[in-house]
Amino acid sequence: MARIPTALRDPLHNRGTAFTPAERAELGLTGRLPSAVETLDQQAARAYAQLGRQPTDLAKYIYLDTLHDRNETLYFKLLVDHLPELLPVVYDPTVGEAIQQWSRDYRRSRAVYLSIDRPQDVAASFENLGLGSEDVDLIVASDAQQILGIGDWGVNGTDISIGKLAVYTAAAGIHPGRVLAVNLDVGTDNQLLLNDPMYLGNRHARTTGQAYDDFIELYLSTATELFPRALLHFEDFGPANARRILVDNASTRRIFNDDLQGTGAIVLAAVLSALQVTGQPFAEQRLVVFGAGTAGTGMADQISAAMVRDGLTPEQARARVWLVDEHGLVTDDMAGLPEHQSAYARPAEQARDFDRVDGEIDLLSTVRQVRPTILIGTSTAHGAFTREVVESLCAGVDRPILLPLSNPTSRIEVLPQQAIPWSGGKALMATGIPVDPVTYEGTTHTIGQANNALLYPGLGLGTVVARAGRITDGMLLAAAKAVADQTDVSEPGASLLPPVRNLRASSAAVAVAVAAAAIQEGVATTEPDNLVQAVQDAMWQPTYGPPVTR
Ligand SMILES: NC(=O)C1=CN([C@@H]2O[C@H](COP(=O)(O)OP(=O)(O)OC[C@H]3O[C@@H](n4cnc5c(N)ncnc54)[C@H](O)[C@@H]3O)[C@@H](O)[C@H]2O)C=CC1
Numbered sequence: 272m273a274r275i276p277t278a279l280r281d282p283l284h285n286r287g288t289a290f291t292p293a294e295r296a297e298l299g300l301t302g303r304l305p306s307a308v309e310t311l312d313q314q315a316a317r318a319y320a321q322l323g324r325q326p327t328d329l330a331k332y333i334y335l336d337t338l339h340d341r342n343e344t345l346y347f348k349l350l351v352d353h354l355p356e357l358l359p360v361v362y363d364p365t366v367g368e369a370i371q372q373w374s375r376d377y378r379r380s381r382a383v384y385l386s387i388d389r390p391q392d393v394a395a396s397f398e399n400l401g402l403g404s405e406d407v408d409l410i411v412a413s414d415a416q417q418i419l420g421i422g423d424w425g426v427n428g429t430d431i432s433i434g435k436l437a438v439y440t441a442a443a444g445i446h447p448g449r450v451l452a453v454n455l456d457v458g459t460d461n462q463l464l465l466n467d468p469m470y471l472g473n474r475h476a477r478t479t480g481q482a483y484d485d486f487i488e489l490y491l492s493t494a495t496e497l498f499p500r501a502l503l504h505f506e507d508f509g510p511a512n513a514r515r516i517l518v519d520n521a522s523t524r525r526i527f528n529d530d531l532q533g534t535g536a537i538v539l540a541a542v543l544s545a546l547q548v549t550g551q552p553f554a555e556q557r558l559v560v561f562g563a564g565t566a567g568t569g570m571a572d573q574i575s576a577a578m579v580r581d582g583l584t585p586e587q588a589r590a591r592v593w594l595v596d597e598h599g600l601v602t603d604d605m606a607g608l609p610e611h612q613s614a615y616a617r618p619a620e621q622a623r624d625f626d627r628v629d630g631e632i633d634l635l636s637t638v639r640q641v642r643p644t645i646l647i648g649t650s651t652a653h654g655a656f657t658r659e660v661v662e663s664l665c666a667g668v669d670r671p672i673l674l675p676l677s678n679p680t681s682r683i684e685v686l687p688q689q690a691i692p693w694s695g696g697k698a699l700m701a702t703g704i705p706v707d708p709v710t711y712e713g714t715t716h717t718i719g720q721a722n723n724a725l726l727y728p729g730l731g732l733g734t735v736v737a738r739a740g741r742i743t744d745g746m747l748l749a750a751a752k753a754v755a756d757q758t759d760v761s762e763p764g765a766s767l768l769p770p771v772r773n774l775r776a777s778s779a780a781v782a783v784a785v786a787a788a789a790i791q792e793g794v795a796t797t798e799p800d801n802l803v804q805a806v807q808d809a810m811w812q813p814t815y816g817p818p819v820t821r
Pocket residue numbers: 417418419420421507509510529530534537561562563564565566567595596597598648649650651652676677678679682702703704721722723724
């Protein structure tokens with residue numbers, strides 16, 4: 272059996288049928304490809320047609336994944352040219368389906384696997400890549416405890432890191448050869464996986480406590496030492512770990528938690544746009560967050576920080592936030608509140624007169640009493656924003672901001688096609704998943720995608736361009752404002768966020784704003800004269816470039 276030549280095996284440099292006769296001769300490919308010499312456009316047309324013949328989104332995901340591992344230029348050419356159509360396939364929501372099947376569908380994988388059972392292998396796992404200390408700009412790592420809204424998926428969660436990186440490159444042109452996807456395998460508490468003979472991860476419960484913390488510290492210190500330029504992106508950790516790791520490291524390491532910070536900032540952008548419609552200041556908002564975990568409390572942080580910038584004290588801002596979790600309204604008489612919730616716990620006596628169901632103050636009762644101007648869903652509880660909840664919300668304020676953000680589609684609190692009519696067309700909405708516009712009484716409501724994917728790619732690119740040593744609050748705020756600046760909400764039904772089809776341009780604008788903020792805040796280690804040009808120059812394009820020579 273003839274071996275596949277090296278030049279066709281390296282996805283970053285493979286050009287397949289686009290290799291010219293001279294390149295074929297040079298690279299030892301003579302006789303190993305059909306005689307036609309194609310352009311990237313011709314290859315992309317064939318690949319797009321092949322993709323179109325795949326029967327399901329999961330089949331499309333697998334097709335694209337294998338293309339990714341064969342020819343990265345062609346893969347990203349397809350992604351960039353068809354971003355609104357393909358983002359939901361390589362990323363949220365289809366990536367959630369792929370993760371659930373991952374061990375069963377296992378193919379070759381591009382990730383780095385670090386096992387808590389083999390800490391002695393951590394450094395070697397990176398060193399084996401053969402990369403130099405300047406070669407990596409970005410590492411996305413997940414321990415997969417809270418994948419999207421579908422819970423603990425152990426080593427299967429590897430594909431969330433790969434999917435997030437694909438979006439970094441497609442949306443912001445982060446160089447695909449300068450990134451790493453990492454799975455931190457600390458075990459899993461998912462019984463389905465533990466009992467599945469095909470499961471490929473560590474077959475034990477999640478390791479917790481000091482051993483877990485030591486492993487995270489080992490990852491952080493090894494990655495930082497070997498790749499000192501890399502931004503360390505944390506994705507889909509459980510709420511307690513996510514926050515603790517960020518708080519402990521944000522001031523000393525180049526670390527970013529997407530579910531806390533990226534989500535908080537994209538929601539801030541959506542709210543900034545919505546307040547243009549309502550004409551109200553941040554300081555007058557009342558925020559109810561339903562589902563007070565990583566993402567929900569990250570948003571509470573960002574929105575209360577905006578209230579403080581608007582003149583409130585931190586105490587006054589916190590007093591305008593209500594968290595509702597599994598046991599109803601979070602109050603300070605509840606035993607064992609996790610740290611991320613206790614900062615926003617309401618004094619119990621303030622809620623004495625709220626209606627209770629089975630002793631708990633539920634969402635409906637909270638909405639009736641509080642009359643929120645903003646209701647956010649990050650609960651994973653599908654359908655939790657019932658007609659009664661939406662109608663109560665609209666009874667309280669004229670134009671409520673309604674953001675059901677749980678992913679994937681099976682977890683969303685309410686779909687706009689229901690909520691827009693229930694609200695009589697009054698609700699200002701955005702969702703985490705992509706959804707079609709809703710026409711109600713002659714107005715078409717375009718629903719922006721409040722998914723961190725609309726923000727983190729530009730944030731990452733700005734960080735790389737400024738070589739920022741830290742991710743600061745000022746950089747996050749600059750990113751949120753840059754996203755909001757790209758929307759025009761003057762028309763009724765206008766989207767609160769820029770469309771995915773403009774994501775490359777909007778990511779570039781976010782990157783410029785973020786790099787400028789990094790320079791202003793003194794965390795940049797390089798200060799390009801012309802930031803717009805520096806960002807353009809830094810954006811990798813899916814083209815084959817000059818002829819290949821050995
Ligand atoms: N749109 C976006 O960009 C993002 C969306 N998300 C979505 O937000 C959701 C939550 O994600 P994380 O915060 O990472 O998870 P998490 O597990 O940290 O938080 C979920 C919270 O919801 C609570 N909860 C569960 N069932 C509930 C119920 N029936 N009623 C009230 N509260 C309930 C849990 O106790 C927990 O506090 C997921 O669906 C995720 O996909 C997360 C990050 C970004």
